[in-house]
Amino acid sequence: MNLEARKIEFVQEFLKLQSEEAVSRLEKILRKEKQSDKERNIEPMTQDELDNRIDKSESDFINNRFKTSPELLAKYE
Structure with missing residues (x-):
């Protein structure tokens, strides 16, 4: 069948x-x-996409554009 x-x-x-x-x-x-x-x-990321995401994340961290774990947890409590 x-x-x-x-x-x-x-x-x-x-x-x-x-x-x-x-x-x-x-x-x-x-x-x-x-x-x-x-x-x-x-679809998996290409190496270039991964590298770009890492670069952006590092830049965000250096420029204080992030939230800490306690901040995120507090948002959902």
Whole structure:
């Protein structure tokens, strides 16, 4: 059975479900899969992008453009 046929069969079975709990579990699985797909499609930085980010971070630190850990934690408490 090819993927398209399997998806159609799955949707047909899904539509027959009467349990809200089962639908919720399947929704959770679908959200998790979508998130995993996004994470798998993340492109790594090039060496130049990484170097530029490091340079900017060092510049921000030297010019006092940063927040300390306690400042960040206080913001979310």
